[in-house]
Amino acid sequence: MNANDKGVDEAKLNSAGQLTVRNLVRALPEDTVSMAWRSSLNEQLLTLAAKRQKKRRFMWFATPTLGISMVTALAFVIMIHPAPRHTVGLPDRGIESAILSDHHTSTLSNEVSTAGLNLNEATSDANESDPDDGVWSEADVESL
Numbered sequence: 001m002n003a004n005d006k007g008v009d010e011a012k013l014n015s016a017g018q019l020t021v022r023n024l025v026r027a028l029p030e031d032t033v034s035m036a037w038r039s040s041l042n043e044q045l046l047t048l049a050a051k052r053q054k055k056r057r058f059m060w061f062a063t064p065t066l067g068i069s070m071v072t073a074l075a076f077v078i079m080i081h082p083a084p085r086h087t088v089g090l091p092d093r094g095i096e097s098a099i100l101s102d103h104h105t106s107t108l109s110n111e112v113s114t115a116g117l118n119l120n121e122a123t124s125d126a127n128e129s130d131p132d133d134g135v136w137s138e139a140d141v142e143s144l
Contacts, residue, residue: 012018
């Protein structure tokens with residue numbers, strides 16, 4: 001702080017408004033706090049400190065316990081309710097039924113797309129009639 005700044009600060013402190021406030025503050029009566037009031041204040045502060053200490057101890061145990069219980073509940077829910085399986089075009093009956101359904105579909109498409117007899121027709125025709133007799137059976141007519 002240089003001499004010019006010190007002079008400016010002294011001028012501000014000695015202004016009329018500052019002097020009025022200074023006189024008002026000096027005119028205020030000084031109240032001395034009684035010892036009984038101080039004692040009651042100290043007792044209240046001690047009871048509040050004891051309550052706060054109990055709350056801190058409770059929260060010290062409750063916070064980790066709450067976190068662990070939430071994680072356990074989440075793990076339990078995930079284990080009990082697994083995510084639903086999404087299969088396209090197939091009902092949710094398991095892998096076995098999906099394999100059988102796929103096999104059946106491929107067999108049907110193979111029968112429709114290829115020329116000739118399938119295995120069931122060949123075995124039933126061979127057992128029913130003799131191919132040299134020249135007589136057509138109903139199965140032969142239906143296959144045309």
